Amino acid sequence: MPQIIIADDHPMVRGALALAVESAFDQPEILECAHLAGVTQLLESIGAADLLLLDLRMPGVDGFEGLVRIRSQFPATPVVVISALEDPRLVREALALGAMGFIPKSTPRAEIVAALSLVAAGGTYRPDDLALAEPAPDPKGQAADDDFLQRVLTLTPQQRRVLQLLGTGKLNKEIAYDLDIAETTVKAHVSSILHKLRVYSRTQAVVMAGRLHLDSFADVAEG
Amino acid sequence: MPQIIIADDHPMVRGALALAVESAFDQPEILECAHLAGVTQLLESIGAADLLLLDLRMPGVDGFEGLVRIRSQFPATPVVVISALEDPRLVREALALGAMGFIPKSTPRAEIVAALSLVAAGGTYRPDDLALAEPAPDPKGQAADDDFLQRVLTLTPQQRRVLQLLGTGKLNKEIAYDLDIAETTVKAHVSSILHKLRVYSRTQAVVMAGRLHLDSFADVAEG
DNA sequence: GTGCCAATTGTACTTTGGTACAAGGGTAGT
DNA sequence: ACTACCCTTGTACCAAAGTACAATTGGCAC
Numbered sequence: 001m002p003q004i005i006i007a008d009d010h011p012m013v014r015g016a017l018a019l020a021v022e023s024a025f026d027q028p029e030i031l032e033c034a035h036l037a038g039v040t041q042l043l044e045s046i047g048a049a050d051l052l053l054l055d056l057r058m059p060g061v062d063g064f065e066g067l068v069r070i071r072s073q074f075p076a077t078p079v080v081v082i083s084a085l086e087d088p089r090l091v092r093e094a095l096a097l098g099a100m101g102f103i104p105k106s107t108p109r110a111e112i113v114a115a116l117s118l119v120a121a122g123g124t125y126r127p128d129d130l131a132l133a134e135p136a137p138d139p140k141g142q143a144a145d146d147d148f149l150q151r152v153l154t155l156t157p158q159q160r161r162v163l164q165l166l167g168t169g170k171l172n173k174e175i176a177y178d179l180d181i182a183e184t185t186v187k188a189h190v191s192s193i194l195h196k197l198r199v200y201s202r203t204q205a206v207v208m209a210g211r212l213h214l215d216s217f218a219d220v221a222e223g
Numbered sequence: 224m225p226q227i228i229i230a231d232d233h234p235m236v237r238g239a240l241a242l243a244v245e246s247a248f249d250q251p252e253i254l255e256c257a258h259l260a261g262v263t264q265l266l267e268s269i270g271a272a273d274l275l276l277l278d279l280r281m282p283g284v285d286g287f288e289g290l291v292r293i294r295s296q297f298p299a300t301p302v303v304v305i306s307a308l309e310d311p312r313l314v315r316e317a318l319a320l321g322a323m324g325f326i327p328k329s330t331p332r333a334e335i336v337a338a339l340s341l342v343a344a345g346g347t348y349r350p351d352d353l354a355l356a357e358p359a360p361d362p363k364g365q366a367a368d369d370d371f372l373q374r375v376l377t378l379t380p381q382q383r384r385v386l387q388l389l390g391t392g393k394l395n396k397e398i399a400y401d402l403d404i405a406e407t408t409v410k411a412h413v414s415s416i417l418h419k420l421r422v423y424s425r426t427q428a429v430v431m432a433g434r435l436h437l438d439s440f441a442d443v444a445e446g
Numbered sequence: 447g448t449g450c451c452a453a454t455t456g457t458a459c460t461t462t463g464g465t466a467c468a469a470g471g472g473t474a475g476t
Numbered sequence: 477a478c479t480a481c482c483c484t485t486g487t488a489c490c491a492a493a494g495t496a497c498a499a500t501t502g503g504c505a506c
Contacts (some may be wrong), residue, residue, distance in 0.1 A: 071468070156481090168430060172463070172464095175460085181485090182486085185483075191464060191466090194464080202463075379451090403458055408491075414495065424493085425493075
């Protein structure tokens with residue numbers, strides 16, 4: 001009897017997802033959470049779930065922070081990210097951070113079911129149209145940014161988690177606590193990250209990385 | 224014979240501004256630049272101009288960096304910021320950084336002329352409708368951000384310039400060079416900034432401050 | 447003038463941040 | 477078995493960041 005956790009602060013969304021889960025699994029035990037703390041508690045009590053459907057934005061979560069935390073604390077639990085947005089960059093980022101799938105809320109029910117089955121079978125899912133459409137190059141001047149993006153993609157999963165926490169302004173000590181590793185290890189990761197991104201301070205790394213998430217909206221432009 | 228510098232990378236815009244300048248001043252000497260380096264060179268050779276119309280985005284400038292540099296290197300030259308955007312936050316920020324005015328490119332010619340005259344007379348200009356409309360509170364959840372904004376507003380002008388450069392990931396040493404002050408002084412400013420913003424590292428300050436500029440677009444939302 | 451404050455700088459000190467080098471354990475592929 | 481890579485940690489060291497205290501200058505207001 002598979003245990004599936006649905007974490008979303010919107011009851012309606014939880015309901016819709018629950019239906020999909022019931023279609024995709026055989027007699028699932030569905031556990032619902034409205035906030036991240038609940039997810040953590042649940043996972044601590046049951047050890048690991050067979051699947052976690054995690055909304056990107058919830059009380060206590062903003063962006064990928066929740067994903068990062070869950071993935072590092074409970075690596076055994078596969079996570080599928082649920083989101084209202086479907087920016088290719090977000091999709092890539094989520095998968096890079098260890099998510100097994102990315103399901104936009106606009107996805108038709110039938111496809112959600114298929115996606116969940118796919119993940120349950122060990123696959124990874126992302127919206128079809130975006131899957132290959134993403135490498136479409138912008139004629140504009142985002143060459144430099146794409147260079148940087150390429151470098152970000154050379155980071156290892158753990159390094160991405162560290163970068164993610166760097167982006168919240170945390171100290172090495174805090175990052176170490178969050179990921180439950182030694183501060184020395186964090187330093188090693190940070191050092192490696194700085195080299196790979198070709199910057200010379202954590203602040204620069206944060207500034208550069210921050211832009212990647214903004215560029216989606218930056219076309220509101222200027223001139 | 225007043226010397227006015229028009230700095231914008233777009234020839235058409237320079238032309239339009241030149242017309243306005245000719246209406247607002249008596250026999251002005253108009254100097255045009257397409258990039259920031261040209262402005263610096265010009266100012267170095269003539270010492271100071273009577274007015275500088277500075278576009279926010281130009282080759283060599285991204286955001287307020289150019290304004291900050293010019294203001295610190297040539298404090299005697301009054302600067303009016305030209306921009307395609309007119310986000311109230313940008314307006315406030317520009318004025319806080321020492322600009323004597325903020326003119327959106329959508330402003331009608333007649334009003335541009337009036338604005339330039341106003342600044343020439345020692346006043347400061349900003350778009351009317353925004354002037355008082357800005358304090359309109361968003362019902363959403365940007366309470367925390369506004370708290371932070373309040374704190375940013377307690378920073379002194381020089382401290383804002385430092386914060387601006389912090390946001391580019393620069394080291395204290397580099398900031399000192401850019402503003403032509405001692406590194407010790409930069410440290411003093413940074414220390415003060417961290418206290419006022421109630422954060423405990425430059426990286427956090429950058430992260431928080433960075434959000435202020437994004438919130439304008441953040442309503443593309445999530446959920 | 448007196449007082450307030452921004453800005454500047456210095457000295458001295460503590461804490462973070464970051465690098466370099468070395469090393470053990472785990473996993474996956476050849 | 478061997479290689480390669482990731483993750484982990486430690487030690488040691490140097491640079492950058494931040495704090496605390498003290499002092500000078502200059503502008504502005506009362």
